[in-house]
Amino acid sequence: MAENKEPDEPEDMDQAEDQEPDEPEDAGQAELVDLSRFYASALKPLHGYFQSQNAWISKMIADSPALRMRPVLPRIVVDSSLIRMTAFTENLGRQMADLTGFNDMVRKALEPLAATYRPPQWHSVFASLGDVIDRLYPENLREVRPDLDDLEELLVEEGIPLMWVPRPQTVRALLDAPDAAARRRIIGRRWTGIVNDCEAVLEEVTHPDVQDARDFALDVVHALRAGHTSAAQALAANLLDSLLQRHFDKDFRIELTKNDFKTTGVKFKFEDHKFKVACTFAPVWYAHAKYHAKNGDPIPRTFGRHPSAHGVSRTQYSRINTVYALMLVTSVIKFFDTELP
Known part of the structure; x- marks a missing residue:
């Protein structure tokens, strides 16, 4: 982690509020979809979690022929079905936490298209992907990711x-x-x-x-x-x-x-x-x-x-x-x- 530039102070001292970050440039002005930037900021942070989920699901399949998943959250309704390739809809957002290899799939599938497809044709797709990230992170972590x-x-x-x-x-x-x-x-x-x-x-x-x-x-x-x-x-x-x-x-x-x-x-x-x-x-x-x-x-x-x-x-x-x-x-x-x- 980067070194903190703040001077040490007694732990009970108050500190002034941070300055608000600069507003980002309008993404709509970009000539092409910057998939690498999207991958790095939105999907790559969760890469390790998806890998661990993939290992867990593989073990679950090997250990349970009936494929019966134990309830992860008792008394709380949580949909545990896996996302299918064709479910590029709201279900994607609800099930992102269980998807294995999602980041690699998006990167490999869409990178070749970056050179030929312009933003308007992909606005709806990236809006959906952004919604997925918003569903995973609470409000205070969305810009930090x-x-x-x-x-x-x-x-x-x-x-x-x-x-x-x-x-x-x-x-x-x-x-x-x-x-x-x-x-x-x-x-x-x-x-x-x-x-x-x-x-x-x-x-x-x-x-x-x-x-x-x-x-x-x-x-x-x-x-x-x-x-x-x-x-x-x-x-x-x-x-x-x-x-x-x-x-x-x-x-x-x-x-x-x-x-x-x-x-x-x-x-x-x-x-x-x-x-x-x-x-x-x-x-x-x-x-x-x-x-x-x-x-x-x-x-x-x-x-x-x-x-x-x-x-x-x-x-x-x-x-x-x-x-x-x-x-x-x-x-x-x-x-x-x-x-x-």
Whole structure:
């Protein structure tokens, strides 16, 4: 990742808002369709995920003659059928996360046509492909479009929630930071803006099954702004647990939260889940790292569900950890808002 140019500051200092990026040039003025640019910006970031999905589907076919796929998301309606070559319609958008080799197929099939076909003949096709990308990425990641390797590092290795919050400029700064410590400082410096981002996303939540959770998350926002940091972190940690208890069955909840990495070395596996599920719940897995006070486990400095409940201390309870917890519950609530039937 590129080196972050921002000077180090204490993690609790506020930082001015980023400047808005320049408006892109009108793509319609291009003489020819720039397929290589489209591939690099829209499809290549997801190449690794599609490869892992291809391996998973191949194994599924080999292990299950009946081709019966296990439900990936219990209690949530998710269409798991594969995209067929002729389904270049809205179904493409709904099923992009399960398509294997889609990026290679588009690149190989369309590159030879770039020299002969002009933009007007392909506007509808590329509009559909753009819609596909929009369906995969939440609003805050659409202009950033991080590579999956970079995204996975922040989500799995550091537990930073990135789905729906924070804003694109902050996501870009986190991706450009040189290491985990620098990213934590960025979140600490920009905490007021991140809290504002969480509040804005929560205000848009409309699904009736998560209205109470949304209201409690807004209580976290108000408590944090008022300086009641410890109360805000305790509420956010317990709200996260309540959301998982209510909306997932026991087996899937355990699958998403069983984090025994320190003992087994097994990490959260992106390829075991659909794209939005993996990106939303990888930080949830990180936050559930095992902690047993009775075994003499040291209280972690980073946010954790278990130490928030069983290791209350100045080490665990802090404003920056509360911001992490708020980002986490905001992402989870927004996920259910968009995916619950």
